[in-house]
Amino acid sequence: MIFGKKDSNTTTQKAMITFCRQYFKGSYHILIMLIVIIGLGIVGNNILPSVYGKLIDALTNAKLQNFNKYIAIYFSLLLLCSFLTAAEKTAGNLFVFTITNKIKGNIFNKITRMQQDRLEKFSVGELISRLESDAGNIVSFCVNFISSSILIIFNFIIAGYMIVAISRSMAYLALIYIPASVLIYAVFKKKLRKLTILRRKFGDKFYTYMNDSLSNILGIKAFQLENEMSVRYDSLLSKQLKLEQDIVNLGNKIQISNSFISTLFNLVIMCLAAGFIGKGHLSIGSFVSFNLYIGKLMDAVQNVQSINMDKQKTFVSLERILSFIENPVEDVNGQVTGIIKEKFRSLSVKGLKFNYGENEVLRNLDFDINSYGLYSIIGKNGSGKSTLIKLLIKLYSPLQGEIYLNEHPYKTLPTKELRECITYIQKETFILNDSIINNLRLADKDLDLPTAEEACKKVGLHEYIMTLPERYDTQLGEKGMVFSSGLRQKLNFARALIKNSHIILLDEITSDLDGESEKEIVGILKRLSKEKVLISISHKIEAIINSDEIFIMDHGRFAEHGRHDELMERSQIYKSLINKIQDK
Ligand SMILES: Nc1ncnc2c1ncn2[C@@H]1O[C@H](COP(=O)(O)OP(=O)(O)O)[C@@H](O)[C@H]1O
Ligand SMILES: [Mg+2]
Known part of the structure; x- marks a missing residue:
């Protein structure tokens, strides 16, 4: 009251x-x-x-x-x-x-x-x-x-x-x-x-x-x-x-x-x-x-x-x-810093803490990413992976610690600008009850057909769309139900490419896909990782072993990080996580 x-x-x-x-x-x-x-x-x-x-x-x-x-x-x-x-x-x-x-x-x-x-x-x-x-x-x-x-x-x-x-x-x-x-x-x-x-x-x-x-x-x-x-x-x-x-x-x-x-x-x-x-x-x-x-x-x-x-x-x-x-809104009108025009140099997190009420989820988490590549975050369910991603796009504010993009502290970056630099793709795809082209236009309202086609070609979706009677004008239905989950993910990807940000965050996007589609998506990730930072939460082996660096989330911090072969040699936690994934 x-x-x-x-x-x-x-x-x-x-x-x-x-x-x-x-x-x-x-x-x-x-x-x-x-x-x-x-x-x-x-x-x-x-x-x-x-x-x-x-x-x-x-x-x-x-x-x-x-x-x-x-x-x-x-x-x-x-x-x-x-x-x-x-x-x-x-x-x-x-x-x-x-x-x-x-x-x-x-x-x-x-x-x-x-x-x-x-x-x-x-x-x-x-x-x-x-x-x-x-x-x-x-x-x-x-x-x-x-x-x-x-x-x-x-x-x-x-x-x-x-x-x-x-x-x-x-x-x-x-x-x-x-x-x-x-x-x-x-x-x-x-x-x-x-x-x-x-x-x-x-x-x-x-x-x-x-x-x-x-x-x-x-x-x-x-x-x-x-x-x-x-x-x-x-x-x-x-x-x-x-x-x-x-x-x-x-x-x-x-x-x-x-x-x-x-x-x-x-x-x-x-x-x-x-x-x-x-x-x-x-x-x-x-x-x-x-x-x-x-x-x-x-x-x-x-x-x-x-x-x-x-x-x-x-x-x-x-x-x-x-x-x-009276509830506070996000700082949509903050002072413009122009960070969107900067080349990517680094994304780093220092001493990050975050709670949901009494539940301590992130405890003193640190990491540094200094170059393009595919980075995977793995860990048990409920270990705080999705929460970290949400902090990375400023959905929540840290309790302690700070996140830096190109050395700019997040608190100095207006949310609107930051979200232009970072694209977030969830497992639950974001598709409106509209046509394919209009769903792609959510990333750029002036998008023309050739650019849309180019993005769809990059994610292996274009050929399929061309087989549909209405092509890019095909209506997708509620939550995009006309498409299979793999196709929906590809569409989300294409839209992320149109948005053209340096960083893409992916939360378990391959979890609903079969082996074939998963391989295809990982192939796209690998290709994209040459020109973008991709941070992917995944429980699928294909995405993990193909990563340039893997971060292991344990009790609210990164216990270890490295490449697949290195971690297999030295990390007990990693080995047991991978064994569990392979047993499934
Ligand atoms: N919106 C929320 N409100 C309250 N608790 C949450 C919320 N989202 C997640 N949690 C809790 O925070 C912990 C970490 O969740 P999450 O980041 O989703 O883990 P992960 O993605 O690693 O499975 C879990 O204990 C979960 O129950
Ligand atoms: Mg999660």
Whole structure:
């Protein structure tokens, strides 16, 4: 929680104003238009009861001329008001969507730029829930708040004035209604906030489950979990229904209490009015107007309440969005150093330490790479190899120690520049649901076909692509499912070549490949290693023995390093690792 309990409301209120100012900027013209429309509509609606009262008086007194005049005014006003209501909906919708989209755009941008360690604290479902529900909640509330505020102000002033003007003594009675109604809201406020927090947390859980299940349908089929998953989904739906029912029931309780009190007041006022009309102090038309204006006054009071209730819900959304947005982003806009233009001289790591919480993963790790070549990192599962790679592309920051590229400490290199110098290829290939050429263009948006073909030729993919009916325009499907894992890796490679960085980091990219494809990929690595630094995590013998240098990861540091034949001679750890690999 970012807000303390005691003065959380004022702090949140201030945060809300700052938040709105930031996003409303540039859309004030729509907002002003909306306010004018709402204002005119409310004024029109507030004149109607008075005209209606006069209409009735003209009717009861059989004054035809007055009747004709008032009926013309009444219908013109009514028409104008419905036109204004329609215009309010259009402008309101435009405003809500414009601002919500801005907030959503900003959150999405934030997600892609957030520091990896912070991002990992949120599940994909939670991110979708914040993106989809919380942003819209806030903006809808703002628009409601504005329109309700105008309604409250005008209704209080106009209806209040008209009520007093028609009958002062009946007006006093009406005023008691206000504190009674506020009391009702105070009674239910806490419960409402609690239910709203539950609903938002449930939303996170619900989206997380949907994302988890829908992206794992194959696993569900393989383990025949269809029934179980459906039962769990149904149970979540029932929980959702119960929560929504609780919220509706609470709303009903508030509404019934309100109706009860307002009916009671109406009853007392009617009795009083009957006496006045009987004595000739009040015309029927004025009484009808009075009643309609009382309705407007009650509308205003109920609007104050509903704003307060919505405020509780919206503050929950705002706290969730702010606590998310306040997470640090990567230094995408750091000062440009121009390192991308330098030739590769060295990549070195000194005294590197890194923990995940309490789990010490890298402990005093050192290494130096001073020339192009193929370097392998081997070690047991969980020994920290992938973590080291993630530090090398600055996904995490070291706890201690530093990494240097061409003697520049990483902390002085903007992330954006550094990632232009280093390409990272994971075992899980990065392929979007798009064509081959567009997937290659992720590395260079201006890429032309001949350059794409050249890169694909280098990784032995071009010939295969030419056999496809749509060639480079072939659609690859979700996660590139149209290609086999070997082809996907080759495509990733081709894209890495297009990016043309000096260093390529490879995390177990051959682990899913058969012997033939593995040999082919290792051949490509060998060729590329003459003009690039390739650092490869591998459990496959072919890649390891072909390396210029092998680093053995053990307990968070490099226990030994050297060429395959050297290590076979002198390193017990290496021999046992290699034996294990060969036994598989
Ligand atoms: N994102 C993470 N959050 C918490 N712990 C992690 C995370 N990634 C890896 N670990 C833990 O860090 C250790 C090293 O993991 P990793 O670098 O993936 O090892 P390797 O690649 O050598 O198999 C393991 O104990 C693993 O459970
Ligand atoms: Mg790993």
